[in-house]
Amino acid sequence: MNDAGPVYIFDTTLRDGEQSPGVALTVVEKLAIAQQLAILGVDVVEAGFPAASAGDFEAVETIAREVEGPAIAALARCQAQDIMKAAKALESAKKPRIHVFIATSDVHMRAKLQMTPEQVLEAVTESVSLARQYTDDVEFSAEDATRSDPDFLVKVANAAISAGARTINLPDTVGYAMPQEYGALIRYVRERCPESVVFSVHCHDDLGMAVANSLAGVEAGARQVEVAVNGIGERAGNAALEEVVMALTARKDYYGREHHVRLPFIYQTSQLVSQYTGMVVQPNKAIVGQNAFRHESGIHQDGMLKDPRTYEIINPELIGQGSRLVLGKHSGRHALRDRLDRMGLSYTADQLHRLQLRVKALAESKIAVDDEQLKALWSNEVHGR
Numbered sequence: 001m002n003d004a005g006p007v008y009i010f011d012t013t014l015r016d017g018e019q020s021p022g023v024a025l026t027v028v029e030k031l032a033i034a035q036q037l038a039i040l041g042v043d044v045v046e047a048g049f050p051a052a053s054a055g056d057f058e059a060v061e062t063i064a065r066e067v068e069g070p071a072i073a074a075l076a077r078c079q080a081q082d083i084m085k086a087a088k089a090l091e092s093a094k095k096p097r098i099h100v101f102i103a104t105s106d107v108h109m110r111a112k113l114q115m116t117p118e119q120v121l122e123a124v125t126e127s128v129s130l131a132r133q134y135t136d137d138v139e140f141s142a143e144d145a146t147r148s149d150p151d152f153l154v155k156v157a158n159a160a161i162s163a164g165a166r167t168i169n170l171p172d173t174v175g176y177a178m179p180q181e182y183g184a185l186i187r188y189v190r191e192r193c194p195e196s197v198v199f200s201v202h203c204h205d206d207l208g209m210a211v212a213n214s215l216a217g218v219e220a221g222a223r224q225v226e227v228a229v230n231g232i233g234e235r236a237g238n239a240a241l242e243e244v245v246m247a248l249t250a251r252k253d254y255y256g257r258e259h260h261v262r263l264p265f266i267y268q269t270s271q272l273v274s275q276y277t278g279m280v281v282q283p284n285k286a287i288v289g290q291n292a293f294r295h296e297s298g299i300h301q302d303g304m305l306k307d308p309r310t311y312e313i314i315n316p317e318l319i320g321q322g323s324r325l326v327l328g329k330h331s332g333r334h335a336l337r338d339r340l341d342r343m344g345l346s347y348t349a350d351q352l353h354r355l356q357l358r359v360k361a362l363a364e365s366k367i368a369v370d371d372e373q374l375k376a377l378w379s380n381e382v383h384g385r
């Protein structure tokens with residue numbers, strides 16, 4: 001792929017991410033996460049939906065005042081009240097963005113909005129124009145874009161652009177699209193709009209496609225990806241920030257695109273979000289799961305000790321995570337020797353052999369043997385106590 005400039009990372013952990021069932025962040029926690037996102041280097045922090053609640057308004061206002069670096073976005077429906085509240089909450093932001101949205105699929109227009117397509121088009125023009133009275137940076141999202149008529153989407157996008165939107169987002173709101181299909185939709189609408197506009201992708205994970213769909217959108221020319229840390233969000237969640245960023249990084253040869261995220265802060269950010277939201281990161285979660293860079297089988301451990309590139313496509317230190325050779329029931333002698341040497345514990349060949357049997361026996365009970373347990377086994381083997 002040709003270099004088409006950087007991919008902008010729009011983080012919605014504090015808005016769509018906070019819509020995860022059971023998650024409720026305080027203003028102080030939201031501010032801490034927003035500050036961490038600024039350190040991480042995301043381009044846009046979507047701080048909340050000011051019209052949704054007094055707490056959301058206060059959080060957006062506080063983040064707008066305190067956080068520097070990224071643009072600060074506030075969500076608003078295509079309603080004057082929402083847009084004015086978003087503008088008010090963003091008053092002290094250095095780089096305010098108003099993000100207006102309305103649904104464009106037949107089912108949403110008919111059942112939820114009870115509006116005709118013509119009324120939706122009118123609302124888009126009016127709302128984007130109103131938002132532009134407060135800031136130059138207006139993003140428009142066509143909710144449920146992937147179940148909308150592509151030609152209607154083209155009309156809606158052009159109406160939003162004519163009214164002053166700089167970014168057009170085509171969300172896969174219900175996680176329904178398949179990657180090729182989503183890429184084709186992004187390309188179809190983008191090719192029928194002015195080139196200067198930034199197209200954005202926003203994908204949900206209902207069918208486990210959020211990251212694949214986001215990347216398909218990038219291949220189709222999207223220049224912004226909307227993500228949440230650890231992939232949290234409505235229902236099955238949003239595309240995971242760390243996965244999108246590391247796919248762009250590890251496969252720069254394929255995508256040929258830059259981004260502004262500072263990789264060493266990825267793991268730290270994941271931990272912070274997990275701690276504040278109470279949403280545990282599954283152990284086998286790509287990039288930030290505790291097993292993502294752990295190696296248990298003897299063959300893998302042997303390869304890793306010879307050259308980590310045998311079984312690691314990303315150096316975990318890059319993202320602030322350490323790689324570990326786990327001492328489990330599948331581990332081999334190389335890993336045990338490596339761990340004992342690192343811990344400064346000496347042994348004979350016989351002792352090493354017996355220690356390996358003990359490690360395996362302990363690990364049978366499904367426990368990965370940690371340093372403390374290994375030291376106890378070693379002490380017993382070598383000193384008889």
Ligand code: KIV
Pocket residue numbers: 016101141142143144169171172173174202204
């Ligand atoms: O999923 C969605 O459609 C959204 C929009 C409000 C951008 O979150």
Ligand code: ZN
Pocket residue numbers: 016171173202204234
């Ligand atoms: Zn969403």
